[in-house]
Amino acid sequence: MKHRTSGRRLAAAVLTLSTVTAVTGTLVTVPAVAAAPSAVVPSAVAAAADAATLPVGTDVVSVGDTGYLTSREDAAGATVLEWRKADGSVEPIGGDTVGHDSKSDFLVTGEDSGTITVRDMTGSAAAPVTVDLATEFAAGAKLVGVIGRDLFVQVPRGGNYHDLWLYTPNGEQTRKVRLSGYGNHVSFKVVASAGNDALVLVTTRYESGAGFRYQDSLGLVDYVHGTSLRHEGTSGTPASS
Numbered sequence: 001m002k003h004r005t006s007g008r009r010l011a012a013a014v015l016t017l018s019t020v021t022a023v024t025g026t027l028v029t030v031p032a033v034a035a036a037p038s039a040v041v042p043s044a045v046a047a048a049a050d051a052a053t054l055p056v057g058t059d060v061v062s063v064g065d066t067g068y069l070t071s072r073e074d075a076a077g078a079t080v081l082e083w084r085k086a087d088g089s090v091e092p093i094g095g096d097t098v099g100h101d102s103k104s105d106f107l108v109t110g111e112d113s114g115t116i117t118v119r120d121m122t123g124s125a126a127a128p129v130t131v132d133l134a135t136e137f138a139a140g141a142k143l144v145g146v147i148g149r150d151l152f153v154q155v156p157r158g159g160n161y162h163d164l165w166l167y168t169p170n171g172e173q174t175r176k177v178r179l180s181g182y183g184n185h186v187s188f189k190v191v192a193s194a195g196n197d198a199l200v201l202v203t204t205r206y207e208s209g210a211g212f213r214y215q216d217s218l219g220l221v222d223y224v225h226g227t228s229l230r231h232e233g234t235s236g237t238p239a240s241s
Contacts, residue, residue, distance in 0.1 A: 064105035066122055071099055083107060083121055093119075103193070106149040113142045118149050118169050129169040136176070137165060145190025147198060150223050152179075152190050164188045164200065166226055177226040186214070196224040 058072040067085040074080050079097035082090050093099075096109035096117060110116035110130075119128040133141040137155045144164070145152035151167045164180040180188070184205045192199040200219045205212050219229040 061099040062101040062103060062107070064103075064121065066105050069093075069099050069107055071097075081109060091121075100143070100146045102146045102148055104148040108146045108149070108151070110143075112144075113140065116143055116151060118151075120149075126171070131167065131169060136167065144188050145198065145200070147190070147193050147223060152188070152198070152200075152223075154188050157182075159184075161185055161205075162187060164202075164221075164229060166221075166223055175226060179221050179223075179226070179229045181228065193223075196222045198223045200229060202229070 054070065055072050058070050060068055061071050061081075062069040067083050070082050070084055072080050072082075081093040081096060081099050083093055084090050093107065093109060096111075098109060098111055100108040100110075102108045105121045107119040107121050108116060109119075113133060115130055115132045117128050117130045120126050131151075133143065133153060137153055138157075140156040142154045143151060144154045149168060149170065151169075153165045153167055154162045155165050156162050161183075162185055163178055163182070164185070166175070166177045166179050168175045180202075185202055186205050187203040189201040190198050191201050197220045200221060202217050202219055204215050204217065206215060217231060219231050221227060221229045
């Protein structure tokens with residue numbers, strides 16, 4: 001079984017997060033963050049995974065309490081998403097070829113900057129929910145993190161800056177909350193979660209003489225209650241341009 005390693009799987013793979021490397025290449029030191037209890041792979045799912053024979057080249061994308069999402073290429077080279085249940089059965093997921101790590105039994109699929117579909121795989125009768133990010137927010141909106149069915153969306157605004165929004169599709173309780181203030185933020189990335197908090201890597205652009213510089217910082221947001229992003233710290237050396 002081949003496991004995908006990425007920032008989205010970091011909290012599920014380790015008990016503490018020690019460092020995060022930004023896109024700019026600067027190193028950000030992160031306070032230790034304990035993984036949420038749900039990050040531990042349930043024994044039933046682990047047993048099913050151990051017993052399963054997966055096709056060569058299969059990636060494990062996301063693991064929940066009742067199953068796990070895999071991605072692979074078929075004989076024609078097309079990407080196939082499948083939900084593998086704790087009882088050993090396999091449910092093909094049609095319509096999308098990109099899966100996101102929700103660390104839960106909510107199956108989240110779709111292109112980062114396109115249409116996102118959320119499915120409850122626990123056996124709930126709830127129908128899948130689909131959201132078009134450009135329609136719900138603005139052209140250029142992009143998914144930058146998923147925790148359960150909570151979607152973190154980077155939304156463009158004037159000056160090539162961006163805001164961070166939280167979108168939770170949940171029937172009559174669906175919510176849409178802006179998490180960031182109107183700073184000169186150019187990008188966001190959810191890198192880990194613990195309890196009610198998500199750890200977010202933020203890149204901000206500052207004017208510097210005739211040019212500008214980028215600086216990476218960390219913030220925490222209580223996504224359960226939808227509170228604003230709160231600053232935690234910055235990288236030691238800003239990236240200049």
